[in-house]
Amino acid sequence: MGRKSFHLNPAGEKAFGYAQAVRRGDYLHISGTLSVDEDFTPLHAGDMEAQLQRVYDTLRRTLCAFDMDFPNVVSERIYVTDMDAFLAANAARLARYKGCDLPAATAVEVRRLAFPECMVEVEIVAAR
Numbered sequence: 001m002g003r004k005s006f007h008l009n010p011a012g013e014k015a016f017g018y019a020q021a022v023r024r025g026d027y028l029h030i031s032g033t034l035s036v037d038e039d040f041t042p043l044h045a046g047d048m049e050a051q052l053q054r055v056y057d058t059l060r061r062t063l064c065a066f067d068m069d070f071p072n073v074v075s076e077r078i079y080v081t082d083m084d085a086f087l088a089a090n091a092a093r094l095a096r097y098k099g100c101d102l103p104a105a106t107a108v109e110v111r112r113l114a115f116p117e118c119m120v121e122v123e124i125v126a127a128r
Contacts (some may be wrong), residue, residue: 006065008058012040016114021062026128028066032079032121033058034113042117048082049089051120056096063126071100072126078107079121086120 005019013020021030035043035051044050063069078093080086086107097103103124113121 006062008062009038009040012038016040021066023066028063028068028072028126030059030062030124030126032077032123033062034115034118034121036115036118040115042115045117046119048080048085048119049092051118052086052089052092055120055122056093059122059124060096066126068126068128070096072128073097073103073124074127075104076106076122076124078105079110079113079123080107081110081112081119083107083109 004023006021006023007013008020018031021028033055035054037043043054060069063072078086
């Protein structure tokens, strides 16, 4: 059972000490993903819906690198700094799963994320 790491931003990820994704066998583990640009500058401060859009766009790019998409997602963990804002913007997340089975999911409110401007971080597991 081989292991394959994947980096969207190799220099930045190595500086922080992680890989964007690791595939082992039929499972793909995608690291917590924030609303940041290629230089790790936070995007859309104060706008949960826009941050969710950016996060799920990045997750899709990672899934596609392994010939997968949202129907392959089996679980997700969602960390938010404002649960009410997340619940109000959850339609942006649900749109990504339109037409496919929803994954097992956990949403947790936390005090802060790696960058104070970030309101949401999502980590997923996908399977072939």
